[in-house]
Amino acid sequence: MIKQSQYRDNDTWLLDLSASGIQRDRALVELRAILLSGLRAALRGWVHASGREFGELCEDFVQEALVQILDKLETFKGLSRFTTWAHKICIRIALSELRRKRWQDSSLDEHMEQGDTMPDTKTPEPDAGMQSSMSMTWLMTAMQEELSEKQMAALTLVALKGVPLEVAAERLGTNRNALYKLIHDARLRLKARMARDGMTMGDLGHG
Amino acid sequence: MSPGMPSPEQMMGMIAATTEDEIDCGQAFELMHQYADLVDSGQDAAALLPTVRKHIEICKDCRQELEALLLAIHAGD
Numbered sequence: 001m002i003k004q005s006q007y008r009d010n011d012t013w014l015l016d017l018s019a020s021g022i023q024r025d026r027a028l029v030e031l032r033a034i035l036l037s038g039l040r041a042a043l044r045g046w047v048h049a050s051g052r053e054f055g056e057l058c059e060d061f062v063q064e065a066l067v068q069i070l071d072k073l074e075t076f077k078g079l080s081r082f083t084t085w086a087h088k089i090c091i092r093i094a095l096s097e098l099r100r101k102r103w104q105d106s107s108l109d110e111h112m113e114q115g116d117t118m119p120d121t122k123t124p125e126p127d128a129g130m131q132s133s134m135s136m137t138w139l140m141t142a143m144q145e146e147l148s149e150k151q152m153a154a155l156t157l158v159a160l161k162g163v164p165l166e167v168a169a170e171r172l173g174t175n176r177n178a179l180y181k182l183i184h185d186a187r188l189r190l191k192a193r194m195a196r197d198g199m200t201m202g203d204l205g206h207g
Numbered sequence: 208m209s210p211g212m213p214s215p216e217q218m219m220g221m222i223a224a225t226t227e228d229e230i231d232c233g234q235a236f237e238l239m240h241q242y243a244d245l246v247d248s249g250q251d252a253a254a255l256l257p258t259v260r261k262h263i264e265i266c267k268d269c270r271q272e273l274e275a276l277l278l279a280i281h282a283g284d
């Protein structure tokens with residue numbers, strides 16, 4: 001069973017947050033405190049977790065989360081603890097913003113320039129073995145022959161360069177979901193090509 | 208190349224693991240709180256919600272969000 005570690009159960013949360021006056025205010029104060037403590041723990045690996053700036057940042061995220069939570073209250077289906085659902089919304093807000101900030105200054109445009117959308121096939125990593133260089137050659141050829149320009153750009157940014165989906169989506173003029181689907185379709189095409197070329201994971205010489 | 212860049216073999220492993228029935232980030236988000244509570248309560252989340260499990264294996268962004276969510280939950284335990 002899912003344990004209910006907070007003082008309120010799901011029904012009480014929903015009842016109190018849908019109420020008015022002091023009943024709602026008390027629930028909001030409590031929820032804010034829970035979200036804030038959760039977010040501070042969750043963001044330790046993301047931001048330098050000391051000083052006033054970190055506290056203010058977290059409070060801003062929680063404030064925005066509370067607005068969204070109250071807005072979406074009716075969509076909560078009770079499949080988890082209410083607070084887990086609330087934390088989820090808060091974390092999505094925080095990480096989206098932190099990813100955007102983190103990649104804001106990095107020159108993604110350089111990655112997007114013609115001729116630099118992929119690693120150079122002619123100069124594999126000096127320490128890469130024969131196997132790796134063969135895999136690289138196959139990969140680059142397959143990508144060039146199987147993928148659309150948009151799929152190529154998406155796969156390069158997200159899978160090769162490690163750019164977060166939301167950041168890459170913004171650059172490519174799309175959204176996170178559509179970008180995932182675009183990359184999924186690209187992977188399916190490449191998988192079909194692998195099969196046609198008779199490549200198996202065994203050929204790659206590792207488990 | 209970027210420091211965290213996957214090797215061609217890792218890329219091909221990812222390609223080989225691709226299936227038609229993958230859920231997208233939006234669908235994963237709809238189930239993420241449920242998945243997190245299952246993990247948190249020691250249940251076999253991967254077996255109970257295999258589509259989410261598969262998605263977080265492939266999607267770094269959703270995996271990071273799940274990890275952060277679990278930390279947030281623990282803060283209140």
Ligand SMILES: [Zn+2]
Binds near residue numbers: 232233235262268
């Ligand atoms: Zn995802």
